[in-house]
C-alpha cells in the first residue's frame with residue numbers, strides 16, 4: 001500500500017481514501033484540525049436557546065425532531081417550494097429562444113416553446129409557432145433552453161470529516177435544482193432513510209428539489225467504513241435489497257468489497273422488483289459484474305480491476321493497484337476493446353464522474369461553488385486542493401486524461417455514457433455547480449457541446465427508463481427546462497449562467513435557492 005501510494009503525497013492519499021470509502025485512516029493533522037473546529041463549533045452551539053439557533057440555522061428544511069426548533073404554526077414555511085418560484089402560470093410561451101433539445105441535434109435559433117400544465121405543448125420556429133391566447137409570454141432573446149439535467153451519480157451526503165460523511169440532503173437538493181438538475185439518481189446512500197424521505201417529500205411538492213431516484217444503502221461486503229452495512233452472503237444481499245425496496249428505495253448500488261455471489265443475488269432481487277443496480281467496484285471486476293447482470297458501472301473505467309495481473313476472486317486488491325493498470329491501459333489495445341465491447345454488447349451503462357477526479361488532479365482549476373460551504377469545510381478543501389496542485393507525482397496527472405480517453409472510446413463504440421458528479425473525495429464537488437462542471441469536462445473529453453448536454457440529459461433519462469417523459473425537449477414531454485444566458489452550443493461555460501430552472505413547468509429561481517443555503521452547506 002505504502003509503495004503504491006507513496007508517490008501520491010498526502011493529498012492523493014487522502015482524496016483516494018475518501019473516494020474509495022474509508023479503508024483505513026484518512027488525512028493528516030491539518031484536515032483533522034479543520035474538521036475538529038467544525039465539530040467543536042457545532043458541539044458548543046447553545047442548543048436549547050432560541051435566538052442564537054435561528055441566527056445560525058435560519059432555514060430548517062425538514063421539520064426537526066427537537067421541539068425547540070419547530071416553527072410555530074403562524075410562521076411562514078420557509079422551506080416551501082413557493083419561496084423559490086419565480087415563474088408559475090398555467091400556460092407559458094417562451095419566445096425568441098435558442099433551443100438545444102438534448103438529442104445531440106444542433107441548436108435551433110429563435111424558437112417558441114409553449115408549456116401547458118407542466119408539459120411541453122409545442123416547440124417550433126418563432127415565425128410559425130404562435131403563443132396561445134392568454135399565455136404568459138417570456139421573451140428569452142439571448143437565452144438558450146436546454147433540458148433539465150438528468151444526473152446519475154449524485155449524493156445527499158458530503159465528506160465532512162475523516163471517513164465521515166455528513167447528511168446534507170436538505171441543502172444539496174436545493175443546490176442540485178439551482179444548478180439545473182431536475183432528475184437525479186443518488187449513487188449510494190450512507191444514511192438509510194434520508195434519500196427516500198427527501199424523494200417522497202419533493203415528489204409531494206413539500207420541498208424544492210429534483211425528482212430523486214433514491215438508492216438503498218450500499219450493498220457492500222466487510223469493510224472499515226463506518227456508515228456501511230456488511231453483507232457477507234447472497235441471502236443477506238437479497239434481504240437487504242428487499243428491505244430497502246419495501247422502504248421506498250428505487251435503485252441499488254454495490255460497493256468495493258462485495259462478493260460475486262452477493263452481487264448476483266442483489267441484482268436478481270433488484271431486477272425482480274424492477275430496480276437497476278450500479279456499482280463502484282473493486283473486489284468484483286467489471287467483466288464479472290456484467291456476468292452477474294449489473295446495469296451500470298461507476299467512475300468510468302477508473303474502478304476496474306480487470307487488468308490487475310494477480311487479481312484474486314472476490315478480493316479488492318486496492319483501488320490503487322487497479323488504477324495503476326488503468327493509467328497504463330491503451331485505449332486502442334485489444335484488452336480494453338474487449339472489455340468495452342462486452343459492456344456495449346450487454347447494454348451496461350458507464351457513468352462518468354470526472355468532477356470528483358478533477359479535484360484530485362494537479363494543474364486543474366479550483367472547482368466552482370465553494371462559497372456555499374461553511375467556512376471550515378471550504379478551508380479544508382482549499383488545503384487539500386493546494387496539496388493536490390503541488391503533487392508532481394500524482395497518478396491523477398496520467399489517470400485523469402486516460403479516464404477521458406477511455407470513456408470517449410466507450411461512447412464512440414456505441415456504449416451508453418451517462419453523467420454524474422459524486423460529491424465525495426476530499427470535498428470541493430459542490431452539487432449544482434458540479435453538474436455544470438461535469439458538462440464542461442465532457443466537452444474537454446472530446447464531445448461537442450450538444451453531445452455533452454445530451455449525455456447529461458437524454459442519456460440519463462434512457463438509463464432510468466424515463467426517456468418517454470424527460471431528458472429532451474419535445475411536445476408531450478415534461479417541461480423540465482433550464483434557461484441559460486448565452487449560447488452553450490458555442491461556449492459551454494455558458495451552461496453555468498442559469499437564470500431559471502423549470503421543473504414540470506414551474507420556474508425556480510437559482511439565486512434564491514443558492515442564497516438560502518449560502519455559507520451553511522456542511523451543517524444541513
Ligand SMILES: [Zn+2]
Pocket residue numbers: 153155187188422423424
Ligand atoms: Zn459516489
